[in-house]
Amino acid sequence: MNQQEYLDIARQVLDRQLIDSNNIPCGKADDLEVECGPGGRLKMTAILVGPDARARRLPGLLRTLARRFLGDKVVRVPWGEVSVITSQIKLKSRASELGLDGAERRAARLIRQIPGA
């Protein structure tokens, strides 16, 4: 819907929903990796997903707690994987290929043991 000729990284990428090539939700853009060149040059190189990326955005004590209880896993999705940006961010590969499906797979193994799952 937005036909603007620029991209506002914080407002249009950060905290947005990621969906993989099969349109399956696979996490949020919890943070972004930016490369600082000489002077003030900045480049976005990757989307970071996972508990650690989230934890780092919390204030002091909460951050340590979050790290302890939710682990410090973080998955790096190279910017080259980004396919389409609308209100969601569509990726080019499947969640499994990007390593974004770990927890989901473990939960599935558990749930599938219940009849009717």
Place this chain on the structure above:
Amino acid sequence: MKKALEIFLGILTAMGGFVEIGELVFSINAGAKFGYSLLWVVALGTIGIIIYGEMAGRIAAVTGQPVFYLIRERAGFVVGLGTLVAANLVNLLTCAAEIGGVAILLKLALNWPYRVFILLGLIFFLLVMWFLPFQWIERTFGLLGLLMVVFMLTAILLKPDWPQAAAGFIPNVPALESPKEYLVYAYFAVALMSSIMLPYETYFYASGGIEDHWTPSDVPLNRIIVTVGFVLGSLLAVALIIMGARLFLPNHIEPQLPGSAALGPVIVFGKWGLALALLGMFFAFGGAAIETCLSAAYNLAQFVGWPWGKFRKPGGAPRFALAWITMLILAGLLITTGVDPVSVVEYSIIFSVIILPLTYLPILLVAADRTCMGAFANRWWANTLGWFYLIILTIAGLCAIPLLIITHGGKG
């Protein structure tokens, strides 16, 4: 034709799902303490929930985004997380209270030990949520919750003083004996408002729209369902207030038990009234229990970006499924400790006033935003009303806890 049926069912579902244990208790007590004079709060609250329910539904239909996507994207990660925690705490408390309420109702009908019924209720809900598809759950409980209509008939047959009742719809403060009484009045106004605008209704409604795969073409449907459904639903709250005013006020009773509510239909219809009242409340509370615990799972999954929704089989959204199962069991454990469901829900309602602004602000911002809503963005009047309610709710939120403490939870 199919559309017409969908609208019809949607309306009835929204109506049947409108009242839960907290709203029931607060409405009856509002009537039992202050007669008809708090009816205006029901009107105010109903318009509010219609405004924001419609916005949330419209956003879901147009952008496919549920409430907690918006909260995280617009309010930011930290504030969003705060809202998530608060919202799900309220969901947990409410869910626990509804389960307790259901157990009490079953006890009133069969008189086995209370905790046996908590367990049975829990198992029943788990099975229903595991096996039934979303629409079935929503409609079964919504439609059977319509048995609550017995309270409307009761209210009418109790021959209320209609002109006086009508006057109650105009914002007013009655002449009361002591300053303390005015605080109690304020407390009930805030609580009633909150019980009608409980945040989970918006979370659930918007996520439900996505469960039903709404598209922009469903925007009118959404509008009709919200407006007609919630107005009809609020008539139940009105009926409960009238019942309180006509039956409990003159008898100097301030009902503290779900069973007390059934006395109205009993007096008018005898044993049949009793049966209908108990059944109606059973499905109303049960529906609310399921909605609150699903909402909690929706909120969490939407905030961290998991696959979610009942339209996916549990195996297709495993963490979502785990979330609602855990939620339901936690609620069950909480209520098994023997805490009084009614006081639990009173707290949850007061605390939810505080998260209402945090929930509604992002909805308002997105609904007003042309870049993502396009032609479906708010008109000026929707924005004005939206901000109006946001201010009211912020004020209410600021008064909520002080009032709770000063008035000893409305006891005086």
Place this chain on the structure above:
Amino acid sequence: MRRATQHGRWLQSAVALLIIGGLGFWFTAEVNKPLGAEDLKIAVSELRSHAAEGRLIAEQALSARLTATFFQTQTSMLRDKAGAVVKDLNSTAPRAGLEEELSRVKAFAERISADLASLSSSFDDRQEMSRLQEDLDTVFRQALEMEESLKH
């Protein structure tokens, strides 16, 4: 759009302050409060309400509009509520000068919960039921009077 963060932050801090302050206030209030006229009034009005409801239920049962289960369960739940009031009253010491009122309230509380207790087992005994109904009626009126007197 992230402007939201700004008012969000503001709202959140307000909320946090409210919750913490509120809970603190609440807690201190709960811990060190001797039983004042206020609390007595609240206790009496609760008892008054329970007595009145017991009376109403008895009346409905006498005109055969209630099932045995509902009657028994509802009345025994009411009894528990009255019992809880008794417990509260016994657990806290009254403020000076209120001893006499306190003992009267306790008397009400015990009488009412006793009445409700026997009421819940009187479904098949109409005479007993109407006797209890009358008794609850008298306690109710006395409680109502006392409530009024405590208001001033």
Place this chain on the structure above:
Amino acid sequence: MKRLSEILYLKVVTEDGKFLGHAIDFRSAGEPEHGDSRDERAVDEIVYARFGMLERLGLRKAEEKTIPMNSVRAIEEDRIVVADAEAG
């Protein structure tokens, strides 16, 4: 190597210490991705704004200004320093 969350909302000041506002976003030229592929996206402008009480309460929209990245002198722990020329 930094994270967006570390530089978002930093103070924006000129070399002689004049406070301009807070960095509320980083703008990159070129439409949002729609199928095309690039391995990285350069940031071209910093979007900043001043937040008074009214803006915080949401009663007034904060006025957004932008600074081209090439006039950014340094990105420090707690602030972004830009050339004096931008102070206007």
